[in-house]
Amino acid sequence: MTSPANHWREALAQGRFLLQRAGDGSAVFPPRLTAPGSGTDDLEWIEASGLGTVYTLSWVQRRPPAEPYNVVLIDLDEGARLMSRVEGMTPETLRIGQRVSAFIDSSGEEPLLLFRALED
Amino acid sequence: MGDIFPRGRTAIAGLATFGVGETPGYSSMELTAKAALLAVEDAGLTLPEVDALFICQPDDFFAGLSFAEYLGLQPRYTDNNRTGGSAFMSHMASAALMLDAGYIDCALIAYGSNQRSNGGKLATKITHNAWDAPYAPLFPLTSYALAAARHMHEFGTTREDLAAVALAARAWASTNPEAFARGPLTMEDCLCARMISTPISVRDCCLVTDGAAAIVMTRTDRARDLPAAPVPLLGAAAATWWNSVAQSKDVTVTAAKESGARAMAMAGVAPSDIQTAQLYDAFTINTVLFLEDLGFCPKGEGGRFVSSGAIAPGGSLPVNTNGGGLSCCHPGMYGLFAVIEAARQIRGVAANQLPGIDLALAHGNGGTLSSQATVILGSMATI
Numbered sequence: 001m002t003s004p005a006n007h008w009r010e011a012l013a014q015g016r017f018l019l020q021r022a023g024d025g026s027a028v029f030p031p032r033l034t035a036p037g038s039g040t041d042d043l044e045w046i047e048a049s050g051l052g053t054v055y056t057l058s059w060v061q062r063r064p065p066a067e068p069y070n071v072v073l074i075d076l077d078e079g080a081r082l083m084s085r086v087e088g089m090t091p092e093t094l095r096i097g098q099r100v101s102a103f104i105d106s107s108g109e110e111p112l113l114l115f116r117a118l119e120d
Numbered sequence: 121m122g123d124i125f126p127r128g129r130t131a132i133a134g135l136a137t138f139g140v141g142e143t144p145g146y147s148s149m150e151l152t153a154k155a156a157l158l159a160v161e162d163a164g165l166t167l168p169e170v171d172a173l174f175i176c177q178p179d180d181f182f183a184g185l186s187f188a189e190y191l192g193l194q195p196r197y198t199d200n201n202r203t204g205g206s207a208f209m210s211h212m213a214s215a216a217l218m219l220d221a222g223y224i225d226c227a228l229i230a231y232g233s234n235q236r237s238n239g240g241k242l243a244t245k246i247t248h249n250a251w252d253a254p255y256a257p258l259f260p261l262t263s264y265a266l267a268a269a270r271h272m273h274e275f276g277t278t279r280e281d282l283a284a285v286a287l288a289a290r291a292w293a294s295t296n297p298e299a300f301a302r303g304p305l306t307m308e309d310c311l312c313a314r315m316i317s318t319p320i321s322v323r324d325c326c327l328v329t330d331g332a333a334a335i336v337m338t339r340t341d342r343a344r345d346l347p348a349a350p351v352p353l354l355g356a357a358a359a360t361w362w363n364s365v366a367q368s369k370d371v372t373v374t375a376a377k378e379s380g381a382r383a384m385a386m387a388g389v390a391p392s393d394i395q396t397a398q399l400y401d402a403f404t405i406n407t408v409l410f411l412e413d414l415g416f417c418p419k420g421e422g423g424r425f426v427s428s429g430a431i432a433p434g435g436s437l438p439v440n441t442n443g444g445g446l447s448c449c450h451p452g453m454y455g456l457f458a459v460i461e462a463a464r465q466i467r468g469v470a471a472n473q474l475p476g477i478d479l480a481l482a483h484g485n486g487g488t489l490s491s492q493a494t495v496i497l498g499s500m501a502t503i
Contacts, residue, residue: 083255
């Protein structure tokens with residue numbers, strides 16, 4: 001049996017953003033062995049569209065000259081919610097309801113799922 | 121199936137706080153033990169009569185074992201449940217059921233922390249899960265900020281509304297000698313305060329203090345014969361809907377909606393019957409959310425409710441009459457202090473005593489709006 005969490009991370013390292021889908025069609029994140037709530041094991045892996053909407057956001061302040069950074073909750077179009085960051089935005093431009101698209105940042109030690117704003 | 125609860129058959133027989141504010145030189149366990157001994161004395165009992173311990177410490181995952189060892193007790197039952205600051209309300213639910221069943225005879229529930237004197241930071245080893253941590257949310261503050269931002273977006277709640285919570289807390293604290301922050305605080309102070317994680321500023325955050333608290337619970341028929349006025353427990357319920365806010369279905373609705381409704385159903389009371397509410401205010405948004413979720417005002421109206429002055433001295437629903445975690449004390453986990461203020465109001469011995477209190481609610485919050493637990497306390501006239 002493969003660890004679902006490890007399977008997800010290995011996929012991310014290969015440039016793929018995966019989600020799980022339960023038997024009732026709902027999307028599941030973080031990856032699990034069983035469908036949350038029902039406990040059934042009929043989860044299947046799907047490729048996430050990467051599209052989503054900012055559900056809520058906070059700008060964490062830092063001692064100047066360091067810039068504040070954002071922490072967001074993203075509602076993925078598939079239905080799951082996750083924490084992330086939207087790159088290339090300022091406190092003036094980032095809004096709840098902003099449409100975003102996922103990308104994988106491979107510049108750090110571990111690949112990281114981030115988002116950028118979609119053009120309207 | 122509904123909840124079955126021994127309404128009024130168990131009671132708080134003794135209570136105490138110790139070292140609230142700044143108590144340099146004491147360990148967390150020393151503060152806790154002192155509060156515990158004071159609570160046992162307040163109940164008119166002796167330490168050997170305690171046969172069950174309930175505790176949750178910020179810095180000791182084996183606190184139940186350490187506490188038994190420190191007191192030199194060999195309890196029949198030791199409960200180390202850690203659901204954050206709500207743990208103590210959960211302890212009360214467990215203790216009530218065990219007392220009523222005759223499994224234990226005298227429960228001691230305690231908490232203490234020296235976090236202010238010992239570094240001045242929240243003393244916890246708990247942090248965000250592996251999925252959230254890479255995005256560096258401040259623990260636990262940013263999670264509350266995410267809830268506050270969404271509440272503002274959906275319901276038009278303002279920073280002024282959140283500040284109204286802090287100002288009400290300070291107004292209560294200003295006449296409570298035990299409160300740590302009693303100095304003046306203005307709306308401008310709140311709005312100009314240093315931002316930490318938008319929309320939460322320093323003035324939206326609870327204090328960092330030392331302090332310990334303890335209560336003793338027995339069956340009410342025994343408590344009747346003890347020196348202090350018993351404070352019967354009419355209902356107690358805990359609910360968990362998530363750990364990370366990223367897993368919330370709606371981050372503006374907490375499990376307090378469930379714990380409050382269940383506890384009030386056990387007690388046979390409605391929100392309009394509650395004369396004072398002690399709500400775990402780790403951040404100003406907590407008070408707004410819990411007022412809504414516990415049914416004191418409609419969802420989304422919490423900001424306008426607090427800005428109307430309803431929760432401040434002279435308001436229609438006195439909330440956090442000791443000054444709360446925002447202005448009285450917050451030694452890492454506040455839940456038991458909320459219980460004690462509710463019990464003091466019923467006993468008639470609170471610093472800001474309200475007239476004729478027969479029904480009080482205490483609500484605990486744990487984690488990042490994750491665990492919610494509510495207790496309903498009454499006077500002997502309510503049973």
